[in-house]
Structure formats: structure tokens, C-alpha cells
Amino acid sequence: MKINVENLAYGYNNKAIMKNFNLEINSGEILSLLGPNGAGKTTLFKSLLGILPTINGEIKYDNKNIKNISKQELAKFIAYVPQIHNTPFAFQVIDVVLMGRTAHLGAFGNPTKIDIEKAYNALEELQISSLAEKIFTELSGGERQMVMIARALVQEPKFIMLDEPTSSLDFGNQVKVLEQLLKLSKNDIGIVMTTHTPDHAILLSGKVVLLYGHGNYLFGTTEEVITENKLSKAYGVEIKLLENFVKEERIKYCYPIINTI
Numbered sequence: 083m084k085i086n087v088e089n090l091a092y093g094y095n096n097k098a099i100m101k102n103f104n105l106e107i108n109s110g111e112i113l114s115l116l117g118p119n120g121a122g123k124t125t126l127f128k129s130l131l132g133i134l135p136t137i138n139g140e141i142k143y144d145n146k147n148i149k150n151i152s153k154q155e156l157a158k159f160i161a162y163v164p165q166i167h168n169t170p171f172a173f174q175v176i177d178v179v180l181m182g183r184t185a186h187l188g189a190f191g192n193p194t195k196i197d198i199e200k201a202y203n204a205l206e207e208l209q210i211s212s213l214a215e216k217i218f219t220e221l222s223g224g225e226r227q228m229v230m231i232a233r234a235l236v237q238e239p240k241f242i243m244l245d246e247p248t249s250s251l252d253f254g255n256q257v258k259v260l261e262q263l264l265k266l267s268k269n270d271i272g273i274v275m276t277t278h279t280p281d282h283a284i285l286l287s288g289k290v291v292l293l294y295g296h297g298n299y300l301f302g303t304t305e306e307v308i309t310e311n312k313l314s315k316a317y318g319v320e321i322k323l324l325e326n327f328v329k330e331e332r333i334k335y336c337y338p339i340i341n342t343i
């Protein structure tokens with residue numbers, strides 16, 4: 083299973099904010115989408131999800147053009163996890179998770195015993211079974227994020243696309259979400275996520291798209307894209323990449339230089 087983006091031009095009202103954009107991602111891989119505010123991350127997401135029509139070029143899911151894929155078929159390829167502050171579900175957690183089964187429901191649209199079982203299994207996989215009967219809007223940010231990932235999981239997609247899954251989470255919950263994403267990728271699910279934290283892309287160590295804005299981008303491995311020069315240029319501040327050893331493993335992390343004004 084793979085997503086191919088070939089010579090894509092995307093944007094609004096037929097005005098491209100990006101042209102000749104190319105990308106390939108396979109199930110089981112992780113792609114981090116980085117770039118400054120307004121660089122076009124959300125717009126690219128909307129194009130990949132078929133919400134925004136492409137201006138030029140092609141988006142292909144397993145060699146099939148997105149234009150020839152029905153909404154229901156696309157939902158079996160890719161699940162979307164929006165930012166948690168955009169999800170005002172005043173329902174029980176189990177019902178929020180069950181909504182992820184929509185693409186699989188039969189003609190009458192009622193969830194079967196199997197659908198309900200899958201929803202409970204997803205909660206168990208993410209170690210949040212105890213939340214099943216709680217009201218979604220009464221959960222903490224970290225709990226909500228996990229529930230939204232469970233909702234994506236029951237969709238049984240090949241790819242999960244997450245919009246800033248760690249924003250507004252405390253440090254511990256950020257790590258827990260990253261751990262879950264790694265686990266999902268090991269189960270052969272492709273992960274595409276936007277993030278404002280380059281260190282998270284380093285920790286997940288997959289492919290990276292760095293959008294510079296003004297139609298410029300880089301696509302490659304973490305080592306190729308996350309360099310001092312490239313990050314500093316993209317974000318307009320000086321960023322150093324530091325190295326250290328943790329448990330005998332060489333690790334890298336970003337450190338911005340703060341200039342006193």
C-alpha cells in the first residue's frame with residue numbers, strides 16, 4: 083500500500099501555493115510534515131484527503147487516482163485525526179470511537195456486535211479501556227488525543243493522518259502519543275503527521291517533508307532534511323543540532339539560539 087504524489091499543484095480557488103510537489107510514502111512508514119505557520123501543511127492535508135481539489139498533477143492511492151476513489155473507499159485507505167480542540171463530541175467515548183466504523187457499516191448504518199467489539203479492542207490497544215463510558219468533552223487533552231487515534235484505528239485504514247497530534251499535550255503525553263504512532267507503524271500502518279517540533283520528527287526517524295513556504299519544499303529522510311542550515315532557513319532563526327549518547331545510542335536534538343534583544 084502506498085501514496086504517490088506526482089507533480090502536484092495545490093492551493094485555493096485554482097491559485098497554487100505549491101507546484102510540482104512530489105512524495106511517496108508506504109504503509110508502515112512515518113512521514114513528518116514540518117514548516118513554519120502558513121507554509122501549507124493543512125492545505126496539503128486537505129488535498130491528500132480529497133477535501134480540496136487538486137489544481138494539477140496526481141495523488142494516487144495504490145496507483146489509483148484519488149479522483150476515481152469514492153469517499154467510502156478512501157476512508158478505508160486513510161483516517162484523519164484532527165487537532166483535538168476541533169472535536170466537540172459530547173458523546174460517550176465508545177460512541178465517538180464507533181463513529182470511525184462509518185465507512186464499514188452496512189446499508190442500514192447500524193453498528194454490529196463486531197463493530198462494537200472492534201471499538202473496545204481499539205481502546206484496549208491504546209490502553210484506555212477505562213475511558214469507554216466517559217463523556218469525551220470531559221476528558222483531558224491527552225485522553226482525547228488517544229480516543230481520536232482509537233477512532234481512526236477502527237476505521238482499519240492503511241494510513242493515519244494526524245494534524246499536530248502532540249500540540250497542547252504535556253511532555254509525558256506527547257511521548258505517549260509518539261510511542262503509539264511508532265507502534266502503529268510497526269503494525270504496518272503508515273503515519274503522516276504535521277508537527278511544529280522538529281525533535282518529534284527526529285524521534286520518529288522516518289521521512290520528512292519540510293515546507294519552506296513560497297512554494298519551496300524538501301522531501302527526504304530525517305538525516306537528509308533535518309540539518310542546521312535547512313531548519314534555520316525554514317524557520318528564520320538560528321537552530322543548532324546537538325548530539326549526545328543515550329543508552330549507548332547516538333541521538334540528535336534541536337536547540338534554537340536565543341538572541342537577547
Ligand SMILES: Nc1ncnc2c1ncn2[C@@H]1O[C@H](COP(=O)(O)OP(=O)(O)OP(=O)(O)O)[C@@H](O)[C@H]1O
Binds near residue numbers: 099118121123
Ligand atoms: N480557505 C482558504 N482560502 C484561501 N487561502 C487559504 C485558505 N486557508 C489557508 N489559506 C492560505 O494558504 C496558505 C497555507 O495555509 P495553511 O493553513 O495550509 O498553512 P499551515 O502550514 O497549515 O499553517 P499553520 O502552521 O499556521 O497551521 C496561507 O497563506 C493561508 O493564508
